[in-house]
Amino acid sequence: MKMADHYLLGWILASVMGLFAFYYIVYLLVKPEEDNNRRSLPQPRSDFVKTMTATNGECRSDDDSDVDVIIVGAGVAGAALAHTLGKDGRRVRVIERDLTEPDRIVGELLQPGGYLKLIELGLEDCVEEIDAQRVFGYALFKDGKHTQLAYPLEKFHSEVAGRSFHNGRFIQRMREKAASLPSVKLEQGTVTSLLEEKGTIKGVLYKTKTGEELTAFAPLTIVCDGCFSNLRRSLCNPKVDVPSCFVGLVLENCRLPYANNGHVILADPSPILFYPISSTEVRSLVDVPGQKVPSVSSGEMANYLKNVVAPQVPPEIYDSFVAAVDKGNIRTMPNRSMPASPYPTPGALLMGDAFNMRHPLTGGGMTVALSDIVVLRDLLKPLRDLHDAPTLCRYLESFYTLRKVSYIHMHVLMLLQLE
Numbered sequence: 001m002k003m004a005d006h007y008l009l010g011w012i013l014a015s016v017m018g019l020f021a022f023y024y025i026v027y028l029l030v031k032p033e034e035d036n037n038r039r040s041l042p043q044p045r046s047d048f049v050k051t052m053t054a055t056n057g058e059c060r061s062d063d064d065s066d067v068d069v070i071i072v073g074a075g076v077a078g079a080a081l082a083h084t085l086g087k088d089g090r091r092v093r094v095i096e097r098d099l100t101e102p103d104r105i106v107g108e109l110l111q112p113g114g115y116l117k118l119i120e121l122g123l124e125d126c127v128e129e130i131d132a133q134r135v136f137g138y139a140l141f142k143d144g145k146h147t148q149l150a151y152p153l154e155k156f157h158s159e160v161a162g163r164s165f166h167n168g169r170f171i172q173r174m175r176e177k178a179a180s181l182p183s184v185k186l187e188q189g190t191v192t193s194l195l196e197e198k199g200t201i202k203g204v205l206y207k208t209k210t211g212e213e214l215t216a217f218a219p220l221t222i223v224c225d226g227c228f229s230n231l232r233r234s235l236c237n238p239k240v241d242v243p244s245c246f247v248g249l250v251l252e253n254c255r256l257p258y259a260n261n262g263h264v265i266l267a268d269p270s271p272i273l274f275y276p277i278s279s280t281e282v283r284s285l286v287d288v289p290g291q292k293v294p295s296v297s298s299g300e301m302a303n304y305l306k307n308v309v310a311p312q313v314p315p316e317i318y319d320s321f322v323a324a325v326d327k328g329n330i331r332t333m334p335n336r337s338m339p340a341s342p343y344p345t346p347g348a349l350l351m352g353d354a355f356n357m358r359h360p361l362t363g364g365g366m367t368v369a370l371s372d373i374v375v376l377r378d379l380l381k382p383l384r385d386l387h388d389a390p391t392l393c394r395y396l397e398s399f400y401t402l403r404k405v406s407y408i409h410m411h412v413l414m415l416l417q418l419e
């Protein structure tokens, strides 16, 4: 099939799917109210949902009459969402467990598609002033041979590229930007359960830094509490798979064979990644199959890295890799994947890793979260009053359909680009 045929086919497919989505969403938005009575929280409820009567009288409630949206968690998804909804004039209250700068080995390479979403959300300046590095593609290594695959960015502005950085610095920039809006209130607290009344989520129960137990109420609660989410249990069917773990190291004084590229070593038994996270540091992530990794404290992990992994890394990186192992700051993180399987629930929505996870080798988690935020922002735009519960409920339900269509569309375009 010729290139032009691929474009034509893609265009037809995208148009048909777009039309289908349009009609389905119109149907959801106008279908009779009786339908809503059938929606209720799935049974059995999890321990992380409390009915309002159970908490009445036990806790003090703030004055929440002026809050439109509660966001649980201010990581990549929560912080970006808070800024987006706040900028749209929503009164947002964000409750985050720990407001200090995160120090993690996750979410360090934002794909160009994610950078485009940052631009759409007006958040692209959050990758400035954090020594973020531009990423133009991937270098692939196997059995001593290597090649480079550039992102197809020719049609875009020169600023458009991947970005790699310290995840915590990126999150702090987004938190600061969100908190600078008068309509956004960002506070430290750990949400312990969702509050439910007659099948609708009305708010959350949370503990402050000092251990005080408080409630917060809003017509919409968006749960963005990340990959270890407890709160999602009542809002989706979490089927989490952990196929492997990533072992993380930071290499110093190291020049990668292909500057400004991610490096994927197709090693035995599984891949090794390298990419810059600042002008002086390179992140290495070693995939270790299974859920149990060699023990770090006993030195078993250092032996594994030196004897099994190091001989497979490109010679230019070898010394820095071994030096990083010797330095000892070895960190591990399970690689999780979880398909989106929501129970549409009045008054609540899931976002980010709490909702949906893919293997981190794809480097797509942040892009998906940012893309979902764009979908939600555009969907909610016409609905000025979130206190109109039945209408909000119909909008939330259509979010799950819309985001699927957005992904099929994105995948069709990706296929066309790869041809």
Ligand SMILES: Cc1cc2nc3c(=O)[nH]c(=O)nc-3n(C[C@H](O)[C@H](O)[C@H](O)COP(=O)(O)OP(=O)(O)OC[C@H]3O[C@@H](n4cnc5c(N)ncnc54)[C@H](O)[C@@H]3O)c2cc1C
Binding pocket: 072, 073, 074, 075, 076, 077, 078, 095, 096, 097, 098, 105, 106, 107, 108, 109, 110, 111, 189, 190, 191, 192, 224, 225, 226, 227, 246, 333, 334, 335, 336, 351, 352, 353, 354, 360, 363, 364, 365, 366, 367, 369
């Ligand atoms: C090893 C690894 C490497 C990865 N690398 C990449 C990559 O290169 N590129 C990419 O795009 N994606 C990557 N990902 C995926 C990416 O990290 C996630 O998709 C992204 O961080 C999801 O953002 P989030 O906001 O949902 O979760 P997080 O960023 O984890 O944020 C969750 C927030 O919720 C807070 N929280 C948790 N519980 C509560 C509570 N009860 N009350 C209040 N607050 C709470 C947490 O403190 C945290 O701030 C990687 C994942 C892993 C595991």
